[in-house]
Amino acid sequence: MINSLMKNWRDLGERTILGTVKTLLSAALFAAASVTFAVPNAHAAPRDIEQAEKLIWGSDGQLDPENGKLILEKAAAEGDWVAKRVLGLHLIFGWVLNQDVAAGMKMLDEAADAGDAAAQTALASIYLWGLAGETNLEAARKNLEGASKLGDPEAMRILGEQLVLGEKFEQDLDVGLSYLKQGISLNDPKSAVTLGELYLFGRGVPRDRSKAREAVETAATLGDGHGLVKYGEDTMWREINATAAEKMLLRAADMGATEAYAILAEGAMYGYLGGGSVSRRKYAGYAEKATEAEDGRVPLLEAERSMWGIGKRASGPAALAGLTLAADKGNELAAMYLIALQRDGNRYNVRRSISDAQDSLEKYGHLLSDKQKAQYAMTIDASKARTPAAYAPVAEAFEERTELRSVWFGREIFKANPNVAFYILQKRLKAQGLYAGALNGYATRQTLRAVFKSCMAELDRSLCNDNVMRREVIGGLLALD
Missing domain, CATH: 1.25.40 (Serine Threonine Protein Phosphatase 5, Tetratricopeptide repeat)
Structure with missing residues (x-):
């Protein structure tokens, strides 16, 4: 099977924190807001919140962020928790308004404490994924459970998925599946899509294409074709x-x-x-x-065609030129692909060039989030390292920057320099008593045995039995707290 380019870039949430949270704001948060407007402590009229958002984002040709902020601040001062939630998220992430994480978290906390289910779900997501700094799994679970009791299907979906997977919380398959099914019973298509994916890929549950098909068809009847x-x-x-x-x-x-x-x-x-x-x-x-659907992945496909000569003459320079042109036009995915390609080369017709990768990261940094820029900078540092003594500071930086961790980032570290990835794992496994060999970054038999044990204990075992040298395995292990 082809190692699909689409699969390598599947999780938008891993690539773009802004995209993840804006989706949360525009979908789950405002869907829940339509319910909370009716409760006694939500003082502002829906049109006031909507008008504030239009002014902040500049929709309908109206761009006046400061006036939009004033509307939200006035409503928040009067105790309106919807306004607190919306303003809090703006302050936490600084999309348009000046960022003030502490003030934003305080507002979001107050909205959550007041019983706003959407605020609880947003707060849980922030704590679960460390979107505003450190993770706090206890607070994440508390807020997810609270929002679920208030009937928020988004909270049910997130909590259910995590309990099935056993990644962020201790696995509880029956309870996790019940949360997902409860979300589906509330006509939430995302819960059905999630359940379908779990069965389709055998994540936390045995692979079952029949149950997967049933779930994605349920989502389709609810109007969601993503499953x-x-x-x-x-x-x-x-x-x-x-x-x-x-x-x-x-x-x-x-x-x-x-x-x-x-x-x-x-x-x-x-x-x-x-x-x-x-x-x-x-x-x-x-x-x-x-392309008509404005899917940014087409230039990546064209680069693959150019590099490997699929339907055209193979040309590494043509691939780089196409990616550069797309990045110049503001295509974030093309910029990311270009940086990684320059960093690693392709062992055929694109040479590895750390200096070019650094130049591209600087040139296109405005297209990336601060988190993404830090991740790519660290992969470039990893690519430069050529001895165990050089691996050590990269490994130390990787362990210190816990907010950067994800499976995608782990895979990128492994791609940039497998020795650095194994050095990190050797150091961890030695501390856990699973490895007693030298810290040298080599995939020795002793190292691979320890990695296999860790994989069997921490990841989907079906991954481990194939080959622990796979990116999915190394990336998954590096993503662990």
């Missing part, structure tokens, strides 16, 4: 049924899940939609549809 994308993509890459996969992905796209077009384009490019020239002839059409 169909996951199921159709898996069907395509596993070569189960190319025709069925293509139909499902097109159905998802028709429902608004337009990310399906880029997946279809990649499948067509690699011959997964009917084989050979039949499949590749479909590439241009799907790539065009993905």
Whole structure:
């Protein structure tokens, strides 16, 4: 199976903190806000909050962030918890207003304490993922449980997923599944999509494509085609049924899940939609549809075609030029791909150039979040290291910056320099009593045995039995607290 480019960039939340939290604000938070407006302690009229948001974001041609802030501050001073939540999130993340994390967290705490379910869910997400600094799993769970009791399906989905996975909280499969099913009973399509993904990929539960199909179809009946994308993509890459996969992905796209077009384009490019020239002839059409949907992944696919000579002459410089052009136009994904490609090279027609990677990080840093910039800077530092003595300071910085950790970041460290990744794991495993060898960053037999033990204890065991040298395994282990 092709190591899908789409799979490598699947989790937007890992790539873009801004995207994650803005989605939270625009979807779950305001959906819950429509309920809390009716309760006694929410003093501001809905139109006041909506008007403040329009002024802050500049929608409807009105851009006056300071006046929008004043409206929210006035309502918050009168005890309106919806205003506190919305203003609190703006202050925490500084999207438009000046950032003030302490003041924002205080407001969000007050809204949560007042019984605003959306504020509790937002606060839980911040604590769970360390979006505003350190994680606080106890506070995260408390707020998720509180919001779930108040009937917030988003809280049920997050809590249910984490209890099934056993990553952030101790695994409790029955309770986790019950939360997800409760969310589905409240007609929450995201809960159904999450349940489908868990069964589809065997995450926390045994792999069961039948149950996965049932869940994503439930989500589809509720108007969400994103689960169909996951199921159709898996069907395509596993070569189960190319025709069925293509139909499902097109159905998802028709429902608004337009990310399906880029997946279809990649499948067509690699011959997964009917084989050979039949499949590749479909590439241009799907790539065009993905571009029309403003999917930023198309330049990445074009770079892959240029590098490996898929339907065109192979040219590393052409790949770099295309990515640079896309990044110059503001494509964040192209900038990220370019930085990583320059950092690592491709061992074929793109040479490794640390200086070029550093220049690109500086040039396109405005497209990335502060977290992303710090992550890429550290991977570049890892790439420079060539001896155990040089691995040590990178490992120390990695362990200190816990807020940077994610599976994606772990994979990037491993890609940039496998020796640094293994040095970090050796040091951890030695402290845990699982490894007694030298700290040298080498994947020795003794090191791999210790990594296997850690994988079996901490990650999905199906990953461990295949090959612990896989990026998913090393990235997953590096992401652990």
